[in-house]
Amino acid sequence: MEKFVDTSHTIHDKAFKVLTGKLKNENIKKVVDAGSGVTSASILLKYFKDASVDAIIYPGDNRKKNPLENDIGSNRLNVVELDLTKSCLRKKYDFCLALLTLGEALNFGNSFENLFHRIMDIKARYFVLYDIWEDPCVHFRYIEQYLKEKGFKIILKKKFRNPHPEHYPKVKYDKYKLEFDSKHYMGYLIKNLNVE
Numbered sequence: 737m738e739k740f741v742d743t744s745h746t747i748h749d750k751a752f753k754v755l756t757g758k759l760k761n762e763n764i765k766k767v768v769d770a771g772s773g774v775t776s777a778s779i780l781l782k783y784f785k786d787a788s789v790d791a792i793i794y795p796g797d798n799r800k801k802n803p804l805e806n807d808i809g810s811n812r813l814n815v816v817e818l819d820l821t822k823s824c825l826r827k828k829y830d831f832c833l834a835l836l837t838l839g840e841a842l843n844f845g846n847s848f849e850n851l852f853h854r855i856m857d858i859k860a861r862y863f864v865l866y867d868i869w870e871d872p873c874v875h876f877r878y879i880e881q882y883l884k885e886k887g888f889k890i891i892l893k894k895k896f897r898n899p900h901p902e903h904y905p906k907v908k909y910d911k912y913k914l915e916f917d918s919k920h921y922m923g924y925l926i927k928n929l930n931v932e
């Protein structure tokens with residue numbers, strides 16, 4: 737029996753459902769969770785019932801690895817430890833999710849731009865990008881400009897109110913001095929015009 741976490745009460749689950757509503761008739765079989773965790777992996781297993789999911793985590797990120805291995809039991813899930821900024825994924829995917837991944841780029845010594853570019857290099861037909869709107873480390877204007885210039889089409893862009901805002905009190909890095917409250921999430925459904 738397949739086991740994964742019930743995410744139905746979360747805003748991330750509701751947002752994912754809205755963002756991927758237009759993909760109902762697409763044949764989504766191969767999926768990559770670029771920056772995985774139990775929430776995103778469970779959402780993908782739940783909504784893409786016929787898909788296999790490669791769950792990418794930063795090497796040695798046991799915060800994510802242990803729950804992925806202990807709380808999920810599915811032979812459709814494949815946990816992969818890989819630095820997305822250093823190794824390129826050769827496999828072709830139907831769908832790529834980056835849920836709250838970009839905001840963590842700096843935690844592992846990468847720049848936001850580098851991680852974002854490497855994620856968009858993944859050969860996936862569709863992407864969902866989803867991150868905290870107030871996070872000063874995530875440059876949404878840059879994301880939209882890059883997508884426009886590099887052969888991607890934003891099919892849906894939507895901001896979601898976070899019913900349980902959290903305060904992020906720490907100065908993350910010198911360059912980013914702002915504290916912030918996670919009041920909203922911004923999500924994009926993107927079609928990659930560079931692949932068939």
Ligand SMILES: C[S@@+](CC[C@H](N)C(=O)[O-])C[C@H]1O[C@@H](n2cnc3c(N)ncnc32)[C@H](O)[C@@H]1O
Binds near residue numbers: 795821834837
């Ligand atoms: C905040 S967590 C994402 C949460 C997850 N999507 C969920 O729903 O539970 C950020 C994820 O991005 C991964 N990550 C950050 N930088 C990475 C990199 N350079 N290469 C691969 N994974 C990375 C971390 O290991 C972690 O799995």
